[in-house]
Amino acid sequence: MNDILITKSLHKSYKKLNALKGLSISVKQGQIYGLLGPNGSGKTTTLGILLGVIKADGGSFSWFGKGQRDENRSNIGALLETPNFYPYLNAIDNLKIVAAIKSLDNTSQRIEKVLKRVDLWKRKDATFKTYSLGMKQRLAIASAILADPDVLVLDEPTNGLDPQGIAEIRSLILDIAAEGKTIIIASHILDEIEKMCTHVAILKDGELIREATLDEIMIQDKVLCIGSDNIEELKLTIEEIPELKFLKDLAPNILVSVDGEISNAMVNKMLAEKGVYLNTLMLHKKNLESTFLEIINK
Numbered sequence: 001m002n003d004i005l006i007t008k009s010l011h012k013s014y015k016k017l018n019a020l021k022g023l024s025i026s027v028k029q030g031q032i033y034g035l036l037g038p039n040g041s042g043k044t045t046t047l048g049i050l051l052g053v054i055k056a057d058g059g060s061f062s063w064f065g066k067g068q069r070d071e072n073r074s075n076i077g078a079l080l081e082t083p084n085f086y087p088y089l090n091a092i093d094n095l096k097i098v099a100a101i102k103s104l105d106n107t108s109q110r111i112e113k114v115l116k117r118v119d120l121w122k123r124k125d126a127t128f129k130t131y132s133l134g135m136k137q138r139l140a141i142a143s144a145i146l147a148d149p150d151v152l153v154l155d156e157p158t159n160g161l162d163p164q165g166i167a168e169i170r171s172l173i174l175d176i177a178a179e180g181k182t183i184i185i186a187s188h189i190l191d192e193i194e195k196m197c198t199h200v201a202i203l204k205d206g207e208l209i210r211e212a213t214l215d216e217i218m219i220q221d222k223v224l225c226i227g228s229d230n231i232e233e234l235k236l237t238i239e240e241i242p243e244l245k246f247l248k249d250l251a252p253n254i255l256v257s258v259d260g261e262i263s264n265a266m267v268n269k270m271l272a273e274k275g276v277y278l279n280t281l282m283l284h285k286k287n288l289e290s291t292f293l294e295i296i297n298k
C-alpha cells in the first residue's frame with residue numbers, strides 16, 4: 001500500500017510545555033486512521049503541523065512521499081475547527097466562495113455533487129445561520145471534499161453534536177472512506193474511533209503509546225468483569241498479582257485486564273489462593289475503552 005503520510009520524530013513546545021515529544025506515525029492509502037488521546041495529548045498540534053498551520057520545532061513529515069512543501073497539501077481536505085461560513089449566504093453561495101479561493105473548475109457540478117453527498121441538497125437554498133450544528137458540520141465536510149482530495153483530515157468531527165448528528169457524520173465519513181479516500185481523524189471519543197477507524201495511534205502527553213490496527217489493539221488482552229463481597233479487598237489483592245491489572249470500577253464490580261492465555265479458572269484460583277472469593281467472573285465485552293485505559297494507565 002502506498003504511503004500517504006510519514007512523520008518522523010515531530011517535536012513541538014509551547015514555551016516550557018512539550019506538547020509533542022518526537023511523534024512518528026505512518027498512514028497508508030485507504031486507512032481510516034484515528035489519532036486517539038485524552039485532552040491535551042497533542043492531537044490538534046499534530047494536525048496543525050501536518051496542515052502547515054503550526055510550525056514544528058523538530059522532526060519532519062512527508063505527504064504522499066513528496067516531503068512537506070505547501071503544494072503537497074492541495075490533495076488534502078481538512079476540517080480543523082468549528083465550521084465558519086457566511087451566516088447570511090446559502091450553502092451554494094458559501095461553497096462558491098470556497099471554490100473561488102481554491103481556484104476550482106466546474107464549480108456548479110462540484111457543488112451539486114458534494115451537497116448531495118452530505119445530504120444537504122434539499123437545504124441548498126437555506127442560509128447557513130438557519131442550519132443545525134450537524135448540518136453546519138456536514139457543510140464543512142462538503143467544503144473539505146469540494147476539490148475531491150484523496151485525503152481528508154478531521155479534528156473532532158462530531159464535537160458538540162447530538163446522537164443523531166454523530167451517527168450522520170459517522171456514516172458520511174464511512175461512505176467517503178468507501179470511495180477509496182484516506183481519512184485521518186483526531187478524537188478523544190473512544191467509541192467514535194472504535195466505530196470508524198481501521199488503524200489507531202494512541203497519544204499521551206505528546207508521545208505515541210501505541211500504533212496498530214484496531215483489531216490488533218482489541219485482541220491483545222482480555223478484559224474480565226469480576227466482583228466479590230468486599231470489593232476494596234479485591235482491589236488490594238489484585239495489586240499483589242502481577243498477571244492482573246485493575247482497569248476501572250464498574251459498580252458493583254470492577255474491570256481487570258489479563259493476558260489472553262490465562263484462563264478464567266486460573267484467575268479464580270489465583271484470587272482464592274489469596275483468600276478472595278469471587279461472586280462474579282465474566283468476560284467483559286472487549287472494547288477500545290478498556291484497552292485505551294489499560295494503555296494510558298501503564
Ligand SMILES: Nc1ncnc2c1ncn2[C@@H]1O[C@H](COP(=O)(O)OP(=O)(O)OP(=O)(O)O)[C@@H](O)[C@H]1O
Pocket residue numbers: 014017019037038039040041042043044045046188
Ligand atoms: N497555542 C498554544 N499555546 C500554549 N499551549 C498550547 C497551545 N496549543 C496547545 N497547547 C498545549 O499543548 C498541549 C497539547 O494540546 P493539543 O491541543 O495539541 O492537544 P489535543 O490532544 O488536541 O487536546 P484537545 O482534545 O483538548 O484539543 C496541551 O497541554 C495544550 O494546553
